[in-house]
Structure formats: C-alpha cells, structure tokens
Amino acid sequence: MTKVQNLSRSFTSIIFFLELKSEYLCQIKVSLVCMSLLKRLLRPSLEFRRVSLKTFKWWAFLAFFPMLASAETKEFKLENGLKIVVQEDHRSPVVVSQVWYRAGSLDEVNGKTGVAHVLEHMMFKGTKEIKAGQFSRLVAAAGGKENAFTSQDYTTYFQQLEKSQLPLSIKLEADRMVNLNLTDEEFAKEIKVVMEERRWRTEDKPQSKVNEQFKSTIYHVHPYSRPIVGWMNDLENMTAEDAREWYKKWYAPNNATLVVVGDVKAEEVLKLAKQYFGPLKARSLPDRKPQVEPAQTGERRVVVKAQAKLPYVLMGFHVPPLNDADKDVDPYALEILAGVLNGNASARLNQNLVRQSQIAVDVDAGYDMIQRGRETIFVLDGTPSEGKTAAELEAAILQEVEKIKTSGITEEELLRVKAQVIAADVYQRDSMFYQAMQIGQLETTGFSWKILQSYPAKLQAVTAEQVQAVAKKYFVKDNMTVATLDPQPITDTTPKGKPHVH
Amino acid sequence: MFTNSLIRGLCLSIITLAITTSAQAGLNIQQWKTSHGSEVYFVENHDLPIVDVSTNFYAGSARDEKAKSGLAGITRYMMTLGAGGLTDQDISKQMADIGANLGGSLDADRASFKLRTLSSSREQTKALEIYTKILQKPDFPDAVLSREKSRIIAGLKESATQPESISSKAFAKALFGNHPYALDEDGEVDTVTAIGREDLQKFYTQHYGAQGAVIALMGDMSRAEAERIAESISAGLPKTALPPALPAVTYPTSASEQRIAHPATQAHILLGYPGIKRGDVDFFPLYVGNYILGGGGFVSRLTEEVREKRGLVYSVYSYFMPTAEIGQFQVGLQTKREQADEALKLVRETLNKFVAGGVTEAELKAAKQNIVGGFPMRIDSNAKILDYLAMIGFYKLPLTYLDTFNDEVSKVTTAQIKDAFNRRIKTDKMVTVIVGADEAKQ
Numbered sequence: 027m028t029k030v031q032n033l034s035r036s037f038t039s040i041i042f043f044l045e046l047k048s049e050y051l052c053q054i055k056v057s058l059v060c061m062s063l064l065k066r067l068l069r070p071s072l073e074f075r076r077v078s079l080k081t082f083k084w085w086a087f088l089a090f091f092p093m094l095a096s097a098e099t100k101e102f103k104l105e106n107g108l109k110i111v112v113q114e115d116h117r118s119p120v121v122v123s124q125v126w127y128r129a130g131s132l133d134e135v136n137g138k139t140g141v142a143h144v145l146e147h148m149m150f151k152g153t154k155e156i157k158a159g160q161f162s163r164l165v166a167a168a169g170g171k172e173n174a175f176t177s178q179d180y181t182t183y184f185q186q187l188e189k190s191q192l193p194l195s196i197k198l199e200a201d202r203m204v205n206l207n208l209t210d211e212e213f214a215k216e217i218k219v220v221m222e223e224r225r226w227r228t229e230d231k232p233q234s235k236v237n238e239q240f241k242s243t244i245y246h247v248h249p250y251s252r253p254i255v256g257w258m259n260d261l262e263n264m265t266a267e268d269a270r271e272w273y274k275k276w277y278a279p280n281n282a283t284l285v286v287v288g289d290v291k292a293e294e295v296l297k298l299a300k301q302y303f304g305p306l307k308a309r310s311l312p313d314r315k316p317q318v319e320p321a322q323t324g325e326r327r328v329v330v331k332a333q334a335k336l337p338y339v340l341m342g343f344h345v346p347p348l349n350d351a352d353k354d355v356d357p358y359a360l361e362i363l364a365g366v367l368n369g370n371a372s373a374r375l376n377q378n379l380v381r382q383s384q385i386a387v388d389v390d391a392g393y394d395m396i397q398r399g400r401e402t403i404f405v406l407d408g409t410p411s412e413g414k415t416a417a418e419l420e421a422a423i424l425q426e427v428e429k430i431k432t433s434g435i436t437e438e439e440l441l442r443v444k445a446q447v448i449a450a451d452v453y454q455r456d457s458m459f460y461q462a463m464q465i466g467q468l469e470t471t472g473f474s475w476k477i478l479q480s481y482p483a484k485l486q487a488v489t490a491e492q493v494q495a496v497a498k499k500y501f502v503k504d505n506m507t508v509a510t511l512d513p514q515p516i517t518d519t520t521p522k523g524k525p526h527v528h
Numbered sequence: 529m530f531t532n533s534l535i536r537g538l539c540l541s542i543i544t545l546a547i548t549t550s551a552q553a554g555l556n557i558q559q560w561k562t563s564h565g566s567e568v569y570f571v572e573n574h575d576l577p578i579v580d581v582s583t584n585f586y587a588g589s590a591r592d593e594k595a596k597s598g599l600a601g602i603t604r605y606m607m608t609l610g611a612g613g614l615t616d617q618d619i620s621k622q623m624a625d626i627g628a629n630l631g632g633s634l635d636a637d638r639a640s641f642k643l644r645t646l647s648s649s650r651e652q653t654k655a656l657e658i659y660t661k662i663l664q665k666p667d668f669p670d671a672v673l674s675r676e677k678s679r680i681i682a683g684l685k686e687s688a689t690q691p692e693s694i695s696s697k698a699f700a701k702a703l704f705g706n707h708p709y710a711l712d713e714d715g716e717v718d719t720v721t722a723i724g725r726e727d728l729q730k731f732y733t734q735h736y737g738a739q740g741a742v743i744a745l746m747g748d749m750s751r752a753e754a755e756r757i758a759e760s761i762s763a764g765l766p767k768t769a770l771p772p773a774l775p776a777v778t779y780p781t782s783a784s785e786q787r788i789a790h791p792a793t794q795a796h797i798l799l800g801y802p803g804i805k806r807g808d809v810d811f812f813p814l815y816v817g818n819y820i821l822g823g824g825g826f827v828s829r830l831t832e833e834v835r836e837k838r839g840l841v842y843s844v845y846s847y848f849m850p851t852a853e854i855g856q857f858q859v860g861l862q863t864k865r866e867q868a869d870e871a872l873k874l875v876r877e878t879l880n881k882f883v884a885g886g887v888t889e890a891e892l893k894a895a896k897q898n899i900v901g902g903f904p905m906r907i908d909s910n911a912k913i914l915d916y917l918a919m920i921g922f923y924k925l926p927l928t929y930l931d932t933f934n935d936e937v938s939k940v941t942t943a944q945i946k947d948a949f950n951r952r953i954k955t956d957k958m959v960t961v962i963v964g965a966d967e968a969k970q
Contacts, residue, residue, distance in 0.1 A: 370624040372617055411678060516689050
C-alpha cells in the first residue's frame, strides 16, 4: 500500500533507509533472495514500487491496518492551511518529523521532467538565514538523521531525532518552506549531481531502463508515463529558474502536511507548529486538472536492448486505484490477489514458476491502490531461468493468471493472506518511521489517515469470488502491456593492471 | 540477481553503523549459557506482542574452501528449504499461515537465522517448532539443491555483467589475496557447480554446533520462557566443537590499481586497505574519524569535496567493516566515466590529507554531537535491539558495550584519530579498482 517509489536525495540515505527497513526486508525471505530484494529497493520509481509490494508485502497490507495507537493520533489544521497529524508513541525517547508536499513528478510538464526531484535536492542549499549545507550540519549536530525523497505523488523531507530536538526540525522546515535561496551557482553544481544519480539509477541498470520504457508505454497520456528522475535531455536543459518556478508554485503551507510520530505530546507539537509555521502565508495554488489515461484498446509491447546476461519481462494491466475507501470493492480484491500471487514464499508465482516448473529464477507481482493521480496498474514481472526465454516466462505467468480467471483461488489461500495481514499489523508497530509514512502518504494523496482504521475490515471482507472477478475483469489481452529486456553481450571486461601478491 | 556487490557494500555499511550503536540506560541485557553450551542474550520487553529470535553460527563464507566457494551460503539457505520432513513449500505455507517471518543472513563471519512471530501461544509455538527443525534437522533435498544452484549460477552470471558487482568482487580479491575474506559469499560459477549434498551435510555438522552458537531473544516473553526457548534450540544442534579462529589477514606490500573495461556510462571506483577487527583497540578513533572522512553522509569531507563543491558524484562514502579478522576499509564512488580520473585524484587527495593532517577540533565536536546525540535512534525498535544482542554475543563484546559506547566516543581526541589513521591506513599501499573508466591518462 504505502509505496516507496521514491528517489532519495542520496545514496547514504538509502543506506539509512535500508537500516530502517531491514527489519522487514530480511525477515521475509532468506538472505540470497533478500539480497536481490535489497538490490531492487535501490532501483527507482516503478521498480521501487514493486519492491514496496513485494519486499514490504507485509507492510503493503499493514499500511492500511489500524495502528495500535490510533486512538492517540490527532490532527490539526493551521489557519494558513498546513495540516498536522501527530501520533504519540512512547516506547523510545525519539521522534520522527516529516513534511509532505503535494508536489511530485505527477505535476510536471513535458520538457521539465525531473524538476520536482531537482528541487528536492536544492532544498538543502540554503535560505536567507541558513547557508548552503548548514541544514544538514545543524541536524547532524543535534544527533539527527535527515533526508528527503521524491515520488510521483509527493516530495517529503524528514528528520529523526532525540525527542527534545523536535523544535529544531520544525524551525528549519518552516524556514525552507518559504525562504529558500536558490542560486544559479548552487544549481549548476547540483544538477550535475542529479545527472550522476540518473546514470546510477537508470542508465547503467538494464532492468531500470526496461521499467522506464514500460511506463512510457503503458501510459500514453497520464504523467505517470514519465520517470521521476526526469529524462536526461530535460536535466541537461534545466535551469535554476525552472526550479525556482516549481518552488514558488508548490511550496506553501496549504500544500503541505506535517507528520510527527514519537515520544511527544500532540498539543506540544501543535504549539511548536503554530510558532514556526503559523506566520507563513497561504498561497493560491494552481488548478490541478484531472488527467485521465484513455482506455487501452489493444496489447502494447516494447523491447529494450541493454548489456546484461539474463532477459527480463515486465507486464502490466490498467486497474482501478482506490477512490472511495468506503464504497470501493475492486481495489481490496486486487490487493488480496497480489497476496495470493506473491504474498509469501508459498504464493502461486514462486511456488509454481520458481520452485516447480523452474521456468523463472525470480518472479514478482504488485499493486498499489493509493495514487494521487488516480491511475494505477497491476504489475507482474520475472527473470527467466537460463535457457528459457522471456516469451516462455511471459506465457507461464499468463497461464497462472488464466488459472485464477477460470478456477479462482482456494479458501486456504484467502485465509493465508488474511492471516498475514493480522500479523503484519502488529509488526509494523515496531517502526515509527513506517507509521509516519502511512499517515503522510494517505494525507498527501487525498485520503485521510483515518481510513487506516477501516482497511482491515475491508480486506477481511474480500471473498474468493471477488478475487476471481477482478482477475477476469482486468487481466485481458487488450489491457496488457509487456516490456522485455533483450540482453546484449559485453565484450571486454578483462582486468588490466597488477593485483597484489600477498 | 542474487549477487550484488553494491548491495553488499551497503549491507556492510549498515553493519558498520550497527556496530557503533551505543547504549541507552536501562537496556537490561540478560546473559547465560544453555546446558549444551550456547550463549544466550535476552532483553525482556512486553510493549508489543512480538517475539524475535536470532540464532548465529560461526559459519560465514570465510569458512569456505576456495574450490567450494559459496558452500557456506548455500548451506544456510538450504537449511530453510527442507527440514525434519517438511518441504520448502510446507515451511513457507505453515509460516505464512501464522504470519511468522523467517529471515537471516550470511556474511564472511556469520550465518544467522531470524524468526519474528506473534507472541500468542498458538502462533509462537508453531513458529518455534518449524524454526527449531530448520536449525536442527535440515534435509538438504537433492532436487531443491539442484534448483537453487541453478538460480545462484544465473545470478552470478548476471552479476558478472554489472559494474557494481564486478568492482566489488575484484576489490575483495585485490584486498585480501589468498585470505578467505577474498571469497565471494555467493561463490563462483565453477565452485557452485561443484557443490553436492554431502558437502552441505559435512559443512553443517562441522559449523553448526551447539557449543558457542549465539542465541539472541527479544520481546514479549519471560526469562523462564526465554530459557526454555534457548534450551530447545540448543539441545538438538550437532555436538561439534567451535571452529578454529580464521587466519590473520596480510597487508598489501605495495599499492595496486586495476582497470576493468565496461561500457557503462559511469565508472565505479573502489579504493581501500585492510581496516579493523571487531573489538579493535583503535575502533573508536577510527569510527569517529571515519564519520568525519566519509561516514557522516552530507557532512563528511568526501561528500563536501567531491559532491557538494564540484558535483562530480551522487554518492561518495567511506566505511570500516569490523569483522572477526581485519575487515575492509573502503572508499567508493561512481562518476561519469570521462571524469573518473579527476574524481579519483580528488578522492585520493582528500584521503591523503585526512590521514596526514587529521581532523580539527570543530569537526571532532560535530562528529561527537551526532554520534552521541543520535544514540536513542539506534535502539528504538525491537528489531534493532535484537541485532545488537546478536552482534555483542557473536563477537564477544562486553555486556556493557552499549552502556559505555557514548563514553568511549566522547573520549576520542583529534590526536588519537590522526595517530590511528596513520598507523592503520597506509595511503601509499592502497588497493584501487576502477570498472568502466577509460584508460588512465598518463
């Protein structure tokens, strides 16, 4: 549910993320597979999203599960429109503070792709009061960790601190919400960093390239077709003024949510927020026009050639996202379907394609119902075993889908997925960061954190018939997009130079 | 696929961070030995209805022989894919049915098995029953072994085309030579191919003894329950003596530089030297010093010089990975291939200046503020505490390790940092691996 299709400001931040998430990551699968999941976590955008669904399978479900402390969650709104949600968790003397902006690659236009993410980088480059680089130094000196990430739907900045240091976080975030000093000089350096990031994330990663092409094929009109990091051409031609324009457009209290989770008192957080964010002025935000992807009317295919050994196949179907948390049925059934296909090591895809027929070395399925852009896809992907082709794996995956369409799922499978939901709900309480992520993501995508409370019942109510029905309805050829990696050999990788003699 | 050196790098960094976690007043670690000689580390906490278990063996990839490299990893993995008559599918299904998570990892030193389960009686009993079988009665089914070998080999072949994996593998080889720390945890295509079921059985019997195994327990259980769990895990393990200590790492006698051709748009550069051991006398000066050099994220010297001032990289970092024997000190970066030499030169200058000149009082103060002030975040979840228990137990660190950590950090002086780096990091004998750059400009 809660997706992590984010670009982070740094590599070290990813280390940091892994440190946070490893508790889930490494408990789901054994180490070899865990390694591959970690690797996937480092990929951008869509890849990230799928990871969020597989790696964070538990989390995916639990994301919508009621939180232990839901009774202690309080929300406020300042006069300038800033939303504040505080969840008290007194297990440890720490606090997580996040500022979520409703601005992501979804809001970009052609020719300026990647600007949301570039601005995220620039947010650390100083304000009228705080010099470039000082933000990080001040947080570090307070014992804190800080970073930021950009997704399709939002840009988020966060700090993790010992609880008494919360005022510093609030003060600094309020300052850079309106006082950013975005200079040409700093921009010129940072845009080069972002281009290095794109090379690292996408250019040299064959599966990332497939993902990028896949998205621009499955979406023809909707902005989800564009890479979060931006096309290289757009980065090369981006100016400081583009970033300034973005900042002026979207960075305002009435386009943001402050989420605080930890050993704090809600009333005290409100007081701090009033003190620092209170004086900021609301701004009129641009109209957000609905952007709707026209119905797909025939199968789409794309092939990507890149240097690699193994092929890779990535397939997607347009499916509905969550719109009305009370009335919708299909999103919950699709969530269960993802669990049945790939919710645990015994789920269908792994059991049938990796363990039994051994046609794949790795196979995956995922669905994100929470999307601010109100468009989403159900994704299936995998790597064929040596000697097997992408086409053979594609056929095998489709056969699994077909089995569900014709024969449905078993009661045992349904109960298994639901049992995991219950456990995951408990496990998530061990991480404050996750809890803050869930709240922030829901608030920023146009839902309320309160739907976390109704979600378990919604999932528990899903029937086997409903799961079969969504498979039949959406998994049809005319609604399918397939991207494949055609691996190209690398000729010369022989070492030159002399190794040590020990 | 399965092997990814960059990730390994990252994982190592995480471990490095983990090691350095310090103490919070009130973390009451209880420690005892089972009747079969396993060491138990326990923290009781009833805030959440969760039980976490981690069992650790001296069975990492450094125990591999070169000709059967990858055996340690395959043994650990295969233990979870068939035990006591349960098939891989039985294990997965039964664990999923009660919402239990089975995990674990393998590094050069250690093989670990983790279990997270609800503490409710039905779930906990069932989860521990399966977990115990995995540790005590692995079946190593032939058909599963053959399948998993194919998957691992596919992963190795894929990794051999990716610059991150290539650089990491070449770096370990160049740094450690004939020492087993040079061996890839995932093995090589040839060595994995050569591994058979009897190899796994033998490795298991020799390395998974009750004697010296480290069992960490965290969460919603009483001391009596913890004792019973530890006893039942320990009781059925092989009656084997502890494996011998690993051989000592030898230091490079001269600098080396390897360039490996690759068509990637970025060059992947690693440089380093053998660093420190767990429990090393120089641990704290090197740890605090490294925070300033390249461990402190956006506030490190490397990030400042290479990224913030010049925009040459997205990522540049340094870390020490303390292991049972001397582990890696690694500096890493990726940069557009055309500017690889420029970036490497700058990194070397920054490192040399750091080692020769040491740190300023202001830098040291800022480092201490972050490390000491950030301590509470290091043990703010059951999952994190469990990892510390396992680490303290596995490396025989004092029980007060966490309690005294902040004091040890606070005591470090600028002179100690300069002295420790000078003695430990020989900048004229560094190992360098560059994948994907153009030929060196002379």
